[in-house]
Amino acid sequence: MDVNISIRRTQHSRLSEIDFSSLQFGKHFSDHMFLADYKDGKWGDFRIVPFDYIPMHPSIMALHYGQSIFEGMKATKSQDGSPLFFRPEMHALRLNRSAERMCMPTFPEDVFLEAIHALVGLDGGWIPPQEGSALYIRPLMYASDEFLGVKPSENYSFLIFTCPVGPYYTKRINLWAEPHYIRAAPGGVGAAKTAGNYAAAMLPSKLAQEKGYDQVLWLDAIHHNYVQEVGTMNIFFVIENKVITPPISEDTILHGITRDSVLTILREETDYQVEERPLRMDEVVEAYRKGELKECFGSGTAAVIADVVRITFGEVDMNLPDRAEDSLGRFVKNYLNQLRAGLRPDKFGWIVPVRMPQLDPSIS
Ligand SMILES: Cc1ncc(COP(=O)(O)O)c(C=O)c1O
Incomplete structure:
Protein backbone atom coordinates (compact mmCIF):
# COMPACT_ATOMS: atom_id res chain seq x y z
CA MET A 1 0.00 0.00 0.00
CA ASP A 2 1.50 3.33 -0.99
CA VAL A 3 0.38 5.74 1.72
CA ASN A 4 2.97 8.21 2.91
CA ILE A 5 2.63 8.91 6.63
CA SER A 6 5.40 10.95 8.24
CA ILE A 7 6.25 9.95 11.79
CA ARG A 8 7.70 12.12 14.55
CA ARG A 9 8.29 10.07 17.66
CA THR A 10 7.94 11.32 21.19
CA GLN A 11 11.16 11.88 23.13
CA HIS A 12 9.36 11.23 26.43
CA SER A 13 7.19 8.13 26.46
CA ARG A 14 4.63 8.14 29.30
CA LEU A 15 4.17 4.37 29.15
CA SER A 16 6.05 3.68 32.39
CA GLU A 17 3.55 5.92 34.28
CA ILE A 18 0.57 3.68 33.42
CA ASP A 19 -0.79 1.07 35.78
CA PHE A 20 -2.59 -1.40 33.50
CA SER A 21 -4.32 -3.03 36.45
CA SER A 22 -6.42 0.05 37.29
CA LEU A 23 -7.47 1.79 34.08
CA GLN A 24 -10.35 4.24 34.01
CA PHE A 25 -12.09 4.20 30.59
CA GLY A 26 -11.08 7.17 28.42
CA LYS A 27 -8.74 8.72 30.96
CA HIS A 28 -5.29 7.68 29.73
CA PHE A 29 -3.83 8.50 26.32
CA SER A 30 -0.95 6.78 24.60
CA ASP A 31 2.17 8.46 23.24
CA HIS A 32 1.22 9.31 19.64
CA MET A 33 -1.64 10.47 17.47
CA PHE A 34 -2.34 10.51 13.74
CA LEU A 35 -3.40 13.75 12.03
CA ALA A 36 -4.62 14.68 8.54
CA ASP A 37 -6.06 17.85 7.00
CA TYR A 38 -8.72 18.35 4.34
CA LYS A 39 -8.00 21.43 2.20
CA ASP A 40 -8.86 22.41 -1.36
CA GLY A 41 -11.07 19.34 -1.75
CA LYS A 42 -8.58 16.67 -0.71
CA TRP A 43 -7.02 14.96 2.30
CA GLY A 44 -3.29 15.29 2.85
CA ASP A 45 -0.44 15.91 5.28
CA PHE A 46 -0.77 12.47 6.85
CA ARG A 47 1.38 12.45 9.97
CA ILE A 48 1.95 10.77 13.30
CA VAL A 49 3.16 13.09 16.04
CA PRO A 50 3.49 12.97 19.83
CA PHE A 51 0.05 13.12 21.50
CA ASP A 52 -0.68 16.75 22.36
CA TYR A 53 -3.29 19.51 22.52
CA ILE A 54 -4.72 20.71 19.21
CA PRO A 55 -4.81 24.48 18.70
CA MET A 56 -8.26 25.85 17.81
CA HIS A 57 -9.76 29.13 16.65
CA PRO A 58 -12.83 30.14 18.72
CA SER A 59 -15.04 30.19 15.61
CA ILE A 60 -14.10 26.67 14.47
CA MET A 61 -17.30 25.34 12.90
CA ALA A 62 -17.43 21.94 14.58
CA LEU A 63 -17.88 23.58 17.97
CA HIS A 64 -20.79 25.73 16.83
CA TYR A 65 -22.69 23.64 14.29
CA GLY A 66 -21.71 20.11 15.24
CA GLN A 67 -20.10 18.69 12.11
CA SER A 68 -18.17 16.14 14.11
CA ILE A 69 -18.08 12.38 13.69
CA PHE A 70 -16.06 9.64 15.30
CA GLU A 71 -15.43 5.94 15.57
CA GLY A 72 -14.62 3.59 18.43
CA MET A 73 -12.60 0.43 17.88
CA LYS A 74 -10.11 -1.71 19.75
CA ALA A 75 -6.71 -3.33 19.40
CA THR A 76 -6.11 -6.28 21.68
CA LYS A 77 -3.37 -8.84 22.23
CA SER A 78 -3.84 -12.47 21.37
CA GLN A 79 -2.66 -15.06 23.87
CA ASP A 80 0.78 -15.17 22.25
CA GLY A 81 1.09 -11.40 22.73
CA SER A 82 0.64 -10.35 19.10
CA PRO A 83 -1.46 -7.19 18.60
CA LEU A 84 -4.58 -7.36 16.43
CA PHE A 85 -7.60 -5.42 15.23
CA PHE A 86 -11.17 -6.63 14.99
CA ARG A 87 -12.86 -5.88 11.64
CA PRO A 88 -11.06 -2.53 11.16
CA GLU A 89 -12.37 -2.02 7.61
CA MET A 90 -15.93 -1.91 8.98
CA HIS A 91 -15.00 1.12 11.06
CA ALA A 92 -13.53 2.87 8.02
CA LEU A 93 -16.77 2.22 6.13
CA ARG A 94 -18.99 3.38 8.99
CA LEU A 95 -16.92 6.54 9.45
CA ASN A 96 -17.61 7.33 5.81
CA ARG A 97 -21.34 6.62 6.14
CA SER A 98 -21.40 9.06 9.06
CA ALA A 99 -19.43 11.56 6.96
CA GLU A 100 -21.91 11.39 4.09
CA ARG A 101 -24.90 11.94 6.38
CA MET A 102 -23.24 14.92 8.08
CA CYS A 103 -22.22 16.48 4.75
CA MET A 104 -18.52 15.94 5.44
CA PRO A 105 -15.83 14.53 3.14
CA THR A 106 -15.19 10.80 3.26
CA PHE A 107 -11.74 9.65 4.38
CA PRO A 108 -9.76 7.26 2.12
CA GLU A 109 -10.21 3.77 3.52
CA ASP A 110 -6.63 2.72 2.67
CA VAL A 111 -5.19 5.70 4.56
CA PHE A 112 -7.48 4.99 7.54
CA LEU A 113 -6.22 1.40 7.70
CA GLU A 114 -2.58 2.32 7.14
CA ALA A 115 -2.87 5.00 9.86
CA ILE A 116 -4.22 2.63 12.52
CA HIS A 117 -1.58 0.03 11.65
CA ALA A 118 1.19 2.65 11.90
CA LEU A 119 -0.17 4.22 15.09
CA VAL A 120 -0.85 0.98 16.96
CA GLY A 121 2.38 -0.52 15.58
CA LEU A 122 4.21 2.40 17.18
CA ASP A 123 2.24 2.38 20.46
CA GLY A 124 1.79 -1.40 20.70
CA GLY A 125 3.30 -1.34 24.21
CA TRP A 126 0.16 0.52 25.32
CA ILE A 127 -2.14 -2.46 24.65
CA PRO A 128 -2.94 -3.85 28.10
CA PRO A 129 -2.37 -7.61 28.26
CA GLN A 130 -5.14 -8.38 30.82
CA GLU A 131 -8.25 -10.21 29.60
CA GLY A 132 -11.09 -7.77 28.90
CA SER A 133 -8.62 -4.88 28.50
CA ALA A 134 -7.73 -3.24 25.18
CA LEU A 135 -6.26 -0.26 23.43
CA TYR A 136 -9.36 1.76 22.52
CA ILE A 137 -8.89 3.61 19.22
CA ARG A 138 -10.72 6.87 18.62
CA PRO A 139 -10.79 8.23 15.04
CA LEU A 140 -12.37 11.72 14.93
CA MET A 141 -13.24 14.07 12.08
CA TYR A 142 -14.40 17.64 12.61
CA ALA A 143 -15.16 20.79 10.64
CA SER A 144 -12.27 23.22 10.95
CA ASP A 145 -13.34 26.33 9.01
CA GLU A 146 -12.85 29.46 11.06
CA PHE A 147 -16.22 30.94 10.22
CA LEU A 148 -19.62 31.76 11.71
CA GLY A 149 -22.63 30.87 9.55
CA VAL A 150 -24.54 27.66 8.98
CA LYS A 151 -23.10 25.89 5.95
CA PRO A 152 -20.88 22.86 5.43
CA SER A 153 -17.28 23.61 6.33
CA GLU A 154 -14.68 23.59 3.54
CA ASN A 155 -11.81 22.44 5.75
CA TYR A 156 -11.72 19.44 8.06
CA SER A 157 -9.31 17.78 10.44
CA PHE A 158 -9.04 14.08 11.04
CA LEU A 159 -7.20 12.51 13.91
CA ILE A 160 -6.78 9.16 15.60
CA PHE A 161 -5.63 8.69 19.15
CA THR A 162 -5.69 5.72 21.50
CA CYS A 163 -6.45 4.94 25.14
CA PRO A 164 -5.58 1.82 27.14
CA VAL A 165 -8.83 0.67 28.77
CA GLY A 166 -10.03 -2.00 31.17
CA PRO A 167 -13.40 -3.82 31.07
CA TYR A 168 -16.34 -1.40 30.58
CA TYR A 169 -18.99 -3.05 32.76
CA THR A 170 -18.11 -5.35 35.58
CA LYS A 171 -21.71 -6.15 36.54
CA ARG A 172 -25.11 -6.81 34.95
CA ILE A 173 -26.88 -3.59 33.89
CA ASN A 174 -30.25 -1.92 34.63
CA LEU A 175 -32.16 -0.28 31.77
CA TRP A 176 -34.76 2.49 31.82
CA ALA A 177 -37.03 2.26 28.75
CA GLU A 178 -37.45 5.96 28.08
CA PRO A 179 -41.11 6.97 27.64
CA HIS A 180 -40.63 10.64 26.69
CA TYR A 181 -37.22 11.66 25.37
CA ILE A 182 -36.03 10.19 22.07
CA ARG A 183 -32.63 9.57 20.52
CA ALA A 184 -33.49 9.22 16.85
CA ALA A 185 -36.34 9.48 14.36
CA PRO A 186 -36.71 8.18 10.78
CA GLY A 187 -34.95 10.60 8.45
CA GLY A 188 -32.73 11.88 11.27
CA VAL A 189 -29.10 11.18 12.12
CA GLY A 190 -29.47 8.22 14.50
CA ALA A 191 -27.36 5.94 12.30
CA ALA A 192 -24.46 8.43 12.18
CA LYS A 193 -21.81 8.32 14.85
CA THR A 194 -21.99 12.06 15.31
CA ALA A 195 -21.29 14.09 18.44
CA GLY A 196 -24.79 15.60 18.73
CA ASN A 197 -26.42 12.19 19.16
CA TYR A 198 -24.44 11.71 22.34
CA ALA A 199 -25.09 15.27 23.57
CA ALA A 200 -28.84 14.79 23.10
CA ALA A 201 -28.72 11.58 25.14
CA MET A 202 -27.05 13.13 28.16
CA LEU A 203 -30.02 14.65 29.98
CA PRO A 204 -32.26 11.56 29.71
CA SER A 205 -29.30 9.35 30.69
CA LYS A 206 -28.56 11.51 33.72
CA LEU A 207 -32.22 11.41 34.79
CA ALA A 208 -32.26 7.62 34.39
CA GLN A 209 -29.05 7.32 36.42
CA GLU A 210 -30.61 9.42 39.18
CA LYS A 211 -33.39 6.83 39.30
CA TYR A 226 -40.53 0.07 19.47
CA VAL A 227 -37.09 -0.79 20.83
CA GLN A 228 -34.10 1.03 19.30
CA GLU A 229 -30.82 0.68 21.20
CA VAL A 230 -29.01 1.41 24.46
CA GLY A 231 -26.46 4.14 25.24
CA THR A 232 -23.47 2.90 23.29
CA MET A 233 -24.81 -0.56 22.51
CA ASN A 234 -27.25 -2.38 20.26
CA ILE A 235 -29.74 -4.61 22.03
CA PHE A 236 -30.80 -8.25 21.77
CA PHE A 237 -33.78 -9.99 23.43
CA VAL A 238 -33.93 -13.77 23.82
CA ILE A 239 -37.56 -14.89 23.80
CA GLU A 240 -37.93 -18.67 23.99
CA ASN A 241 -35.74 -20.00 21.15
CA LYS A 242 -35.71 -16.70 19.23
CA VAL A 243 -33.19 -13.88 19.39
CA ILE A 244 -34.67 -10.56 18.29
CA THR A 245 -32.88 -7.29 17.57
CA PRO A 246 -34.25 -4.15 15.87
CA PRO A 247 -33.43 -3.74 12.17
CA ILE A 248 -30.95 -1.17 10.86
CA SER A 249 -33.17 -0.42 7.86
CA GLU A 250 -34.79 2.72 9.32
CA ASP A 251 -31.43 4.33 10.04
CA THR A 252 -32.52 5.17 13.58
CA ILE A 253 -29.87 3.01 15.25
CA LEU A 254 -26.13 2.76 14.87
CA HIS A 255 -25.03 -0.03 12.54
CA GLY A 256 -23.06 -1.73 15.28
CA ILE A 257 -20.09 -3.81 14.22
CA THR A 258 -20.45 -5.98 17.32
CA ARG A 259 -24.17 -6.30 16.47
CA ASP A 260 -23.28 -7.58 13.02
CA SER A 261 -20.73 -10.01 14.50
CA VAL A 262 -23.23 -11.26 17.10
CA LEU A 263 -25.83 -11.88 14.38
CA THR A 264 -23.29 -13.88 12.36
CA ILE A 265 -22.23 -15.96 15.37
CA LEU A 266 -25.85 -16.64 16.34
CA ARG A 267 -26.76 -17.67 12.80
CA GLU A 268 -23.68 -19.79 12.17
CA GLU A 269 -22.96 -21.27 15.58
CA THR A 270 -26.29 -21.73 17.39
CA ASP A 271 -29.73 -23.23 16.77
CA TYR A 272 -31.54 -20.07 17.78
CA GLN A 273 -33.96 -18.45 15.35
CA VAL A 274 -32.48 -15.00 14.65
CA GLU A 275 -34.83 -12.14 13.78
CA GLU A 276 -33.94 -8.58 12.78
CA ARG A 277 -37.30 -6.92 12.99
CA PRO A 278 -39.27 -4.18 14.75
CA LEU A 279 -39.86 -5.20 18.37
CA ARG A 280 -42.46 -3.52 20.58
CA MET A 281 -41.96 -3.23 24.32
CA ASP A 282 -45.51 -4.60 24.58
CA GLU A 283 -44.21 -7.85 23.09
CA VAL A 284 -41.25 -7.88 25.50
CA VAL A 285 -43.59 -7.33 28.48
CA GLU A 286 -45.96 -10.05 27.30
CA ALA A 287 -43.05 -12.49 26.91
CA TYR A 288 -41.81 -11.54 30.39
CA ARG A 289 -45.24 -12.17 31.91
CA LYS A 290 -45.45 -15.58 30.24
CA GLY A 291 -41.95 -16.47 31.46
CA GLU A 292 -40.65 -16.53 27.89
CA LEU A 293 -38.19 -13.64 28.15
CA LYS A 294 -35.00 -15.57 28.81
CA GLU A 295 -32.43 -12.82 28.62
CA CYS A 296 -31.49 -9.46 27.20
CA PHE A 297 -28.01 -8.23 26.36
CA GLY A 298 -26.33 -5.23 24.77
CA SER A 299 -23.50 -5.40 22.23
CA GLY A 300 -20.82 -2.80 21.55
CA THR A 301 -17.11 -2.33 21.06
CA ALA A 302 -16.56 -0.85 24.52
CA ALA A 303 -18.65 -3.32 26.55
CA VAL A 304 -18.47 -6.29 24.11
CA ILE A 305 -21.59 -7.96 25.61
CA ALA A 306 -23.42 -6.54 28.63
CA ASP A 307 -25.98 -8.73 30.35
CA VAL A 308 -29.18 -6.93 31.43
CA VAL A 309 -30.56 -7.62 34.91
CA ARG A 310 -33.57 -5.28 34.92
CA ILE A 311 -35.71 -3.27 32.49
CA THR A 312 -38.34 -0.79 33.60
CA PHE A 313 -41.03 0.20 31.08
CA GLY A 314 -43.69 2.45 32.61
CA GLU A 315 -45.29 0.54 35.48
CA VAL A 316 -43.67 -2.73 34.49
CA ASP A 317 -40.47 -3.76 36.21
CA MET A 318 -38.85 -6.76 34.58
CA ASN A 319 -36.19 -8.63 36.52
CA LEU A 320 -34.19 -11.15 34.55
CA PRO A 321 -32.58 -14.17 36.20
CA ASP A 322 -28.81 -14.60 36.01
CA ARG A 323 -28.29 -17.49 33.60
CA ALA A 324 -24.54 -17.07 34.02
CA GLU A 325 -22.64 -19.68 32.02
CA ASP A 326 -25.87 -20.98 30.46
CA SER A 327 -26.72 -17.64 28.91
CA LEU A 328 -26.55 -16.93 25.21
CA GLY A 329 -24.95 -13.54 25.92
CA ARG A 330 -22.13 -15.27 27.78
CA PHE A 331 -21.67 -17.72 24.91
CA VAL A 332 -21.34 -14.89 22.39
CA LYS A 333 -19.06 -12.89 24.66
CA ASN A 334 -16.76 -15.88 25.19
CA TYR A 335 -16.81 -16.57 21.46
CA LEU A 336 -15.69 -13.02 20.65
CA ASN A 337 -13.04 -13.02 23.39
CA GLN A 338 -11.70 -16.40 22.27
CA LEU A 339 -11.46 -15.15 18.67
CA ARG A 340 -9.45 -12.18 19.86
CA ALA A 341 -7.25 -14.35 22.04
CA GLY A 342 -6.51 -16.63 19.09
CA LEU A 343 -8.17 -19.55 20.89
CA ARG A 344 -10.74 -20.13 18.16
CA PRO A 345 -10.24 -20.37 14.38
CA ASP A 346 -11.04 -17.04 12.72
CA LYS A 347 -13.54 -18.58 10.31
CA PHE A 348 -15.19 -15.25 9.44
CA GLY A 349 -11.90 -13.45 8.68
CA TRP A 350 -12.45 -10.76 11.34
CA ILE A 351 -9.02 -10.72 12.96
CA VAL A 352 -6.36 -8.47 11.40
CA PRO A 353 -2.82 -8.63 12.85
CA VAL A 354 -1.28 -5.19 13.40
CA ARG A 355 1.50 -4.45 10.85
CA MET A 356 4.55 -2.56 11.99
CA PRO A 357 4.88 0.87 10.29
CA GLN A 358 6.89 1.20 7.08
CA LEU A 359 9.42 3.69 8.34
CA ASP A 360 10.22 6.44 5.86
CA PRO A 361 13.07 9.00 5.83
CA SER A 362 10.92 11.70 7.48
CA ILE A 363 10.87 9.71 10.73
CA SER A 364 12.70 11.39 13.54
C1 LIG B 1 -25.14 4.65 19.84
C2 LIG B 1 -24.37 3.40 19.71
N1 LIG B 1 -25.02 2.26 19.41
C3 LIG B 1 -24.36 1.09 19.25
C4 LIG B 1 -23.00 1.02 19.39
C5 LIG B 1 -22.29 -0.29 19.17
O1 LIG B 1 -21.56 -0.25 17.96
P1 LIG B 1 -20.23 -1.11 17.81
O2 LIG B 1 -20.61 -2.52 18.06
O3 LIG B 1 -19.78 -0.89 16.41
O4 LIG B 1 -19.27 -0.60 18.82
C6 LIG B 1 -22.27 2.18 19.72
C7 LIG B 1 -20.81 2.15 19.85
O5 LIG B 1 -20.11 2.55 18.97
C8 LIG B 1 -22.97 3.40 19.87
O6 LIG B 1 -22.32 4.53 20.18
Missing part, protein backbone atom coordinates in the same frame (compact mmCIF):
# COMPACT_ATOMS: atom_id res chain seq x y z
CA GLY A 212 -30.78 4.08 39.72
CA TYR A 213 -30.43 2.83 36.11
CA ASP A 214 -27.17 2.37 34.23
CA GLN A 215 -28.48 3.23 30.76
CA VAL A 216 -31.49 4.39 28.80
CA LEU A 217 -33.20 1.89 26.51
CA TRP A 218 -34.22 4.13 23.61
CA LEU A 219 -37.68 3.71 22.07
CA ASP A 220 -39.01 4.99 18.76
CA ALA A 221 -40.01 8.64 18.32
CA ILE A 222 -43.64 8.06 17.29
CA HIS A 223 -45.13 5.28 19.42
CA HIS A 224 -42.56 5.31 22.24
CA ASN A 225 -42.84 1.55 22.14
